[in-house]
Amino acid sequence: MRSALKTSLVAVLAAGLMTGPLMAAEPEQKFALSFWQDERLYQTVTMTPVIENGLVAELYQPKGPHRSAAILTLGACTLHSPRDFAQGLANEGYVTLALFYCGPNTKTDQLADVPLEYMKTAIDWLLANPSLGIKRVGVAGASQGAQAALITAATYPQVAAVLAVFPSNMVTAALGPGPDRLKSAPETSSWSLGGVAVPYLPHSAAFDSDAYPQASIAVERINGPVLLISAEDDKAWPSSMMADKIMARLKAHNFRFAYEHLRYANAGHTAFAAHDPADALFAAKFAKEAPGPLGGTREGVIAAQADSWPKALAFLNQALGGG
Numbered sequence: 001m002r003s004a005l006k007t008s009l010v011a012v013l014a015a016g017l018m019t020g021p022l023m024a025a026e027p028e029q030k031f032a033l034s035f036w037q038d039e040r041l042y043q044t045v046t047m048t049p050v051i052e053n054g055l056v057a058e059l060y061q062p063k064g065p066h067r068s069a070a071i072l073t074l075g076a077c078t079l080h081s082p083r084d085f086a087q088g089l090a091n092e093g094y095v096t097l098a099l100f101y102c103g104p105n106t107k108t109d110q111l112a113d114v115p116l117e118y119m120k121t122a123i124d125w126l127l128a129n130p131s132l133g134i135k136r137v138g139v140a141g142a143s144q145g146a147q148a149a150l151i152t153a154a155t156y157p158q159v160a161a162v163l164a165v166f167p168s169n170m171v172t173a174a175l176g177p178g179p180d181r182l183k184s185a186p187e188t189s190s191w192s193l194g195g196v197a198v199p200y201l202p203h204s205a206a207f208d209s210d211a212y213p214q215a216s217i218a219v220e221r222i223n224g225p226v227l228l229i230s231a232e233d234d235k236a237w238p239s240s241m242m243a244d245k246i247m248a249r250l251k252a253h254n255f256r257f258a259y260e261h262l263r264y265a266n267a268g269h270t271a272f273a274a275h276d277p278a279d280a281l282f283a284a285k286f287a288k289e290a291p292g293p294l295g296g297t298r299e300g301v302i303a304a305q306a307d308s309w310p311k312a313l314a315f316l317n318q319a320l321g322g323g
Contacts, residue, residue, distance in 0.1 A: 054118075227262070
């Protein structure tokens with residue numbers, strides 16, 4: 001079972017980034033859309049590739065006025081997850097930065113010892129950029145990106161809010177290059193800090209193991225509210241169980257900010273998309289693809305997406321401010 005879960009998770013992370021270096025440029029009318037967005041986004045959002053300060057990222061901005069809060073979106077070795085978050089949230093008025101740290105668009109094909117300092121550089125870039133006028137930064141991500149969001153926020157107090165979808169309460173072991181990302185994985189952590197691997201849960205251990213307490217993310221150090229979204233039939237990893245453990249740790253430490261866990265029955269690892277569920281064009285595409293191979297029923301996945309996206313927006317609006 002453990003092997004099957006890990007194999008499913010690797011399948012989610014298996015797609016590569018586009019090749020070639022990013023160059024700073026003026027915003028372009030056309031840019032690569034995430035799986036759930038469509039060409040109407042070009043009417044409301046611009047994208048600028050970012051390569052400053054060693055970053056490999058895409059900056060999305062609403063056309064016209066934008067909020068004074070920005071959101072850093074995180075994933076793994078795919079463009080889809082961070083790009084979907086970034087594009088969907090930019091369409092809601094946020095400046096967003098989709099950050100990439102593995103894949104063909106970067107210097108590595110493996111998710112291993114990614115420096116948390118890299119995320120800090122992205123946060124500082126957003127806050128220091130005078131053309132953006134950003135006052136607060138939140139982080140958002142799904143799956144491995146949710147793990148990244150939680151550990152980044154637990155490490156750097158500049159993060160003002162966390163949206164973690166299908167999260168892990170533990171730091172997990174590295175993933176190697178394809179096609180078998182478990183067999184090719186180096187014996188190390190997904191993340192590093194100060195040049196040292198962050199303690200992690202080995203691939204051989206069960207996700208509910210209590211044998212590696214040092215790998216548990218110190219979520220009580222987060223300097224802002226937290227929203228967790230999980231699926232009870234998650235076939236990639238047990239996100240509901242792990243989100244429950246995050247909630248228990250926050251409660252045990254008398255966490256001073258708001259924290260909430262939205263869990264969805266009959267939903268799987270693909271039950272979230274950064275898009276208005278009332279949009280007929282999106283809804284038809286989402287319904288056609290649901291539930292996918294990673295758990296849930298068609299009805300359960302659709303219901304989870306319809307309920308979770310408006311609540312995620314409401315959370316971010318309250319946590320980061322509407323202006």
